[in-house]
Amino acid sequence: MKLLGSGIFKGMAVTLENFVRSYFDRDRKHHLFTKEYAWKSDAPADQLPARADTTVTTRSRNFPMLLHDGKGSEDPMASIRCVACQICERECPPQCIFIEKEYDANGKFVKRPVIFDIDISVCMSCQICVEVCPFDAIVMNSEFELSNNDRFNGLLVRRDALLKSNDYYHRIHPEEAQERDDRMAREKAEKEAKQAAADAAKKKAAELAAEKAAELAAAKPKVDPAAPTATPQ
Numbered sequence: 001m002k003l004l005g006s007g008i009f010k011g012m013a014v015t016l017e018n019f020v021r022s023y024f025d026r027d028r029k030h031h032l033f034t035k036e037y038a039w040k041s042d043a044p045a046d047q048l049p050a051r052a053d054t055t056v057t058t059r060s061r062n063f064p065m066l067l068h069d070g071k072g073s074e075d076p077m078a079s080i081r082c083v084a085c086q087i088c089e090r091e092c093p094p095q096c097i098f099i100e101k102e103y104d105a106n107g108k109f110v111k112r113p114v115i116f117d118i119d120i121s122v123c124m125s126c127q128i129c130v131e132v133c134p135f136d137a138i139v140m141n142s143e144f145e146l147s148n149n150d151r152f153n154g155l156l157v158r159r160d161a162l163l164k165s166n167d168y169y170h171r172i173h174p175e176e177a178q179e180r181d182d183r184m185a186r187e188k189a190e191k192e193a194k195q196a197a198a199d200a201a202k203k204k205a206a207e208l209a210a211e212k213a214a215e216l217a218a219a220k221p222k223v224d225p226a227a228p229t230a231t232p233q
Helices: 006-021 026-032 087-091 128-132 166-172 174-219
Strands: 064-068 097-103 109-119 138-140 163-165
Touching (some): 087 128, 163 166
Antiparallel strands (some): 097 109
16 A cells, blocks of 8 residues: 655655766766757757757747748848737737837838737746737747746847747747648638739729720710701701
8 A cells, every 4th residue: 555645755756866866977967957959049950969868849839939031141020920910919818928019200000010028937838829820920939948047037038039030940840830831821822813813803894894885985976076066946
């Protein structure tokens, strides 16, 4: 018969054993701390250590990030997907997202956020922001090394820190990223096909209207301005 609560003591014993042995076994000490993973930054994968026993997988999720479609040194804001619609801000259960829209010198909305902050000390990683985003602009990152001494400003992640390229997204969640890209490509093709059909129908309607106007003009009797007009009796 097992003693009630013996599992707790067994787990504490394992923790204590690992703690003590980490002072004598260098390799064990390394394994006890955060394991390395090849996609924890935007640096090339061959420049980062990769461990086969990492706890981070392509299924791992942590906090949200913003996607852009830029390449290389291109300004991420030039290709950011977010249009500052603020749907994610409204739907966020813990209200940890804060967005401000960007306007040009004439006061016109330019469809991108000038401020996009996420307070990860409040975020519960529910992914609701991902589900409600109509532009596939926000997805979940795998990065978890976000410990900070500043519990307030240090855990408030700003827009530029949230911005990640679509290539980075493909590195950490390849299947999910490809599926998302394929769906976006299909939706874009369908939208372009509908627009092309609408333009063709509009053009056809204009041609028919022009033909009808020409027929009416041809059927209308011509009046010679030089001919004498009849004077009513």
